Amino acid sequence: MTFFDVTQSLFGGFALTCLIFVFTLVVAIPLGMVIAFGLMSKFKPLKYLLKVFVWIIRGIPLMLQIFIVYFAPGILNDGVNFWNEVDKWFYFNFGVDAGGAFIAVLISFIINYACYFAVIFKGGIEGISRGQNEAGLVLGMTKRQIFRHIVLFQVIKKITPPMSNEIITLVKDTALANSIGVVETILAAKNFATTFPPLIWPIFYSGVFYLVFVGLLTLLFGFLEKKMAFYKE
């Protein structure tokens, strides 16, 4: 095994890491907004239902949620894993392994992160004082205009720090995908350590991928925060 082989294999895993990361963000952010509005809804049943749901999702480990999404459909089918069928479908059509597991991972991540984001969004929106809304109203603005031109930017500024934390956590959480056999970066590295003769250093090497990724994100968020620092409350 050469350095080149290891690098190639780790990049293969890293591609999956990135896919999970991107898909999760792209779907969980809008979904989180919908949940946030639901949590603030005046329609009590919806509000409390979502409250309980968010509490459960945030209260149990993401790994358990992955297992539930992956294994629970088997209850209906004598324990035969539904996702294995999807695996096969992916294999025949695209020649890739563990396609079903990958979808199951995406579903778990999206639901989990949407709930975390929803709580951040809700806090951000509620953190804008009632006075801002009223100032807009007495100037004859519509609720929509107030949200778009007064509330939104202030919310974005407010939630950027907690969102950066959450997004950086997401980068590292993607590693949980290997619990149901998705060969992301860490599993790709670990596979070298469990063959004969074992290679230990790829495990350290895989850390570099995360450090670079997280480093770039940190720079990006730092830049955004600076851009929005032109005013204080």
Added chain:
Amino acid sequence: MAYLEVNGIRKSFGKTEVLKGIDFSLEQGEVLAIIGSSGSGKTTLLRCLNFLEFADEGTISLNDDLLYDGVSEAAAKKKLKNNDKLLRKKRLHFGLVFQQFNLFPHKNVLGNLLLAPTLMAKEDLSFKQRLHFEKSQEFASLKERALATLDRVGLLEKKDFYPCQLSGGQQQRVAIARALVMNPDILCFDEPTSALDPELTGEVLKVIRELKDSDTTMIVVTHEMEFARDVADKVIYMANGVIEEAGTPEEVFGRPQSEKTKSFLASRKNL
């Protein structure tokens, strides 16, 4: 009929009745000062005039035009909420300056003044016209009006500053200018100087005095008795949701009739 006629305004929050039938009238160019102890319902009254709250009962008429009638309260409330455009139009008869300024922190001073009128002007335009609105004649005159208003409150040179870069007194003057740009018929103030350090109240009161000199019709809730005395044409003393005493400043401050008014004024003197 007077310019502004307010009759029988009642408002409850749950079981507590906060306004128990408020009547007053005001002529164009007059200044009404509302005084009263904490919790007497002054803010609630202003909020009813600005339709931030909807009175349960009572009427509000301006210029012989019935703006609000709480008798058909349920129906009126529904109508007002749903018919947003009508409600917004009614709101614009009144301006409101808040105790806490409530400037938009992410907009600079000029941006604070221009936001609402710009959005309103754009509403009737096509998508293409909206894109180029900033180059239009209409925007130019809007901007000119905003700058002139800033000059009126003495803050022209601060037009590019953000609210966080201004003192409290300056922020409140921006808030006054922001309300003025909408050309309200009546400008309301809710304790405009209560959130300010004592040395900053003067500049805000001066602006209100100047507005009076240019015949702006105003309703000012204030704890500044001296100011109320020499600026107001009419004074209302509120206690527990009713008007305990009303009249000219000479009447209310000079020869108060009600015992409550007397003891309130006495307690104010000792401050």
